[in-house]
Amino acid sequence: MRATEPEDSPAVGGPPPEIDAFVGRAAELAALGRALGTARLVTVTGPGGVGKTRLAARAAAGRAPRDGVGWVELAPVRDPRFVEHAVVAALGLTDHTTRPPRGTLLAHLADRELLLVLDGFEHLVDACAGLVAELLRRAPGLRVLAVGRRPLALTGERVLPLAPLPGDDAVALLRERAAALGVDTADDADVRDVCRRLDGIPLALELAAGRLGALSPARLLERLDDRFRLLTGERRDAPPRHRTLRTAIGWSHELCTPAQRLLWARLSVFAGSVDLEAVEYVCAGDGLAADDVLDVLSELLAQSVLAREESPTGVRYRMLDTVRAYGAEWLAATGDEQRLRRLHRDWYLGLATWCELDWFSPRQAEVAARTETELPNLRRALEHSLAEPDEAHLGQTLAGSLWFYWAGCGRLSEGRHWLEQAVRAESGHEGARLKALWVLGYVAVLQGDTARALGVLRACRQEAELRADPVAVAYAEHRTGCLALVSDDLPRAEALLRSALARYREIGELNSNVLMGQVELAMARAFQGDLPDAVRLCENVRRVCERHGERWTRGYALYVLAYAAWADGDQAAARALLVECLTGAHAFHDLLASVLTVELLALVTAVDGDAAEAAVLQGVAARMWPSVGLPLFGSAHYNAPHERCEALAREALGDARYREGLREGTALAPEAALARALGRPPRTAEATACAPARPASQGPGTQEPAASRAHRGGETAG
Numbered sequence: 282m283r284a285t286e287p288e289d290s291p292a293v294g295g296p297p298p299e300i301d302a303f304v305g306r307a308a309e310l311a312a313l314g315r316a317l318g319t320a321r322l323v324t325v326t327g328p329g330g331v332g333k334t335r336l337a338a339r340a341a342a343g344r345a346p347r348d349g350v351g352w353v354e355l356a357p358v359r360d361p362r363f364v365e366h367a368v369v370a371a372l373g374l375t376d377h378t379t380r381p382p383r384g385t386l387l388a389h390l391a392d393r394e395l396l397l398v399l400d401g402f403e404h405l406v407d408a409c410a411g412l413v414a415e416l417l418r419r420a421p422g423l424r425v426l427a428v429g430r431r432p433l434a435l436t437g438e439r440v441l442p443l444a445p446l447p448g449d450d451a452v453a454l455l456r457e458r459a460a461a462l463g464v465d466t467a468d469d470a471d472v473r474d475v476c477r478r479l480d481g482i483p484l485a486l487e488l489a490a491g492r493l494g495a496l497s498p499a500r501l502l503e504r505l506d507d508r509f510r511l512l513t514g515e516r517r518d519a520p521p522r523h524r525t526l527r528t529a530i531g532w533s534h535e536l537c538t539p540a541q542r543l544l545w546a547r548l549s550v551f552a553g554s555v556d557l558e559a560v561e562y563v564c565a566g567d568g569l570a571a572d573d574v575l576d577v578l579s580e581l582l583a584q585s586v587l588a589r590e591e592s593p594t595g596v597r598y599r600m601l602d603t604v605r606a607y608g609a610e611w612l613a614a615t616g617d618e619q620r621l622r623r624l625h626r627d628w629y630l631g632l633a634t635w636c637e638l639d640w641f642s643p644r645q646a647e648v649a650a651r652t653e654t655e656l657p658n659l660r661r662a663l664e665h666s667l668a669e670p671d672e673a674h675l676g677q678t679l680a681g682s683l684w685f686y687w688a689g690c691g692r693l694s695e696g697r698h699w700l701e702q703a704v705r706a707e708s709g710h711e712g713a714r715l716k717a718l719w720v721l722g723y724v725a726v727l728q729g730d731t732a733r734a735l736g737v738l739r740a741c742r743q744e745a746e747l748r749a750d751p752v753a754v755a756y757a758e759h760r761t762g763c764l765a766l767v768s769d770d771l772p773r774a775e776a777l778l779r780s781a782l783a784r785y786r787e788i789g790e791l792n793s794n795v796l797m798g799q800v801e802l803a804m805a806r807a808f809q810g811d812l813p814d815a816v817r818l819c820e821n822v823r824r825v826c827e828r829h830g831e832r833w834t835r836g837y838a839l840y841v842l843a844y845a846a847w848a849d850g851d852q853a854a855a856r857a858l859l860v861e862c863l864t865g866a867h868a869f870h871d872l873l874a875s876v877l878t879v880e881l882l883a884l885v886t887a888v889d890g891d892a893a894e895a896a897v898l899q900g901v902a903a904r905m906w907p908s909v910g911l912p913l914f915g916s917a918h919y920n921a922p923h924e925r926c927e928a929l930a931r932e933a934l935g936d937a938r939y940r941e942g943l944r945e946g947t948a949l950a951p952e953a954a955l956a957r958a959l960g961r962p963p964r965t966a967e968a969t970a971c972a973p974a975r976p977a978s979q980g981p982g983t984q985e986p987a988a989s990r991a992h993r994g995g996e997t998a999g
Contacts, residue, residue: 305450330484356401458490553657643830674710729911892933900946
């Protein structure tokens, strides 16, 4: 007897219901449609609950070929030997002959134009790959849309990875699903936080919407630490693996080998993304050989447990927070969590130490980018160390070693947070604590917090002298001199800075911090009217920086040279130096250098005769200062150029037009503000009569970032 044909139908063994409710995914749907138009095998991959099935159902419904769509749900099939039987059954075929089911399929599909959808095949990948390869070879009118957590790895396969929903689409889905249940939710901060915490995973969002009848978004947020117990649902028409968040993620876990499960659990100690070297250091050993890590990692990538991403520092791997939380439960159950967290902390402490040393080198931009990329993991390492009394000294070392990032890359506020925690910890390791103290004092100086800076630096100096620690004494004295500079005590600032620089020479210290001390001394000299000495000091800094490939401190030296050029009436030179300084500061995300440069650019612009643009630039600076600290440190000397610029602009424009220019500047987005500051071509260097002749106390000054110890190119300070 021959096989019985199924009834004519556009969808045999049809897709899951509820495909009409479709939020977002327009771009992905279009890409899938294009792929189905050009390739005979297309595979949609992604983590559990991300919406692969729904996307495939919508795409299949939109382009059913002549003989329709055959939908095969393979998740319930456990034995690979029954894959072919499942496809036969889904297509509605019956066959009473002795031929195998594959023969039945080949006979049925030989002359048909059909789209075969294989949903949930990931646990049967070898059996499915063999079947699909032969069906495509023997049935020229067949196209296959595979939906799973990994590719089939066949020649000609087009793989379309499906990512979670972006922010706005995630919010829209949550609100729509809640509305369908009779719950009205606003697009507010709590709702957006829920969507962010759930990674934009559609399944998680739909399950969360089901809880909004009983919980407000704020209360839901409070309970998301136990998301697997909270996010269960009663969608009886959903596949069993999608009825709770735990089973959706657990389905992926079941498909993993013991080695893959072990690596998944260990990867949960990381935050954000991670590179291969960190994975190998932290996760290898005790059941997972170092040589096997890459292969196991590749399998987790293939199964969509991990995602690969490109970054400025190279290839990295990212795990969704929900997937990470599942792995963390397994890691805790193994009893190995503390050991893994210590390994994680050790790796990132070593990384921070390397970055600190390499900051004083031509690799400065690479160091800044690497530290920015690794910030989530550095935070986790800080949290772990400062929470453990026996390891607090490592947290102090880590917080202090990142001085270059806190001060030089726009992270003053966060640095202050970690450093305050670090100095409060009782570690018994005074060297680490002294370093954290002077770095904290420095950050407080930059933020304009005079009282805190003075108290911390005094304590650091006293303890360093008691313990005969010449390095900490030098840094404490240096930062106290910096504090005197921004507090307008110029004679004391000069004395302290000269003494600190002498101490640095005595101990053989040369790094960005030492050079910044020279720049600060130059600023003190400029404020006291000795511009030639200021220029001499900064030209020396410039030469040393160029010899060592140091760009960050060099930018502050250029700033002081621009101040001197402005004071001498050379507006063209001042502008060229400021543009170079601002470009470098923006590359490092150094807000302090940026805002000081914009302030001086505004004055140069006013002196050049463009009062309207000067007012706009002052508005740009006014918007930036709240993100830095006390505007112009509350210093009369630093504020004098600002006041001079304002006076010139008000006189030329009148109060109303001046205020209008300020408003325009404060309304500019950061990138537009930068373009505005950099984009104006220099006017001819015909300094107008407004330009003063060498002011003794007018003009902004440099402000520094902090330092590490690059002792003769080398070790960590403190």
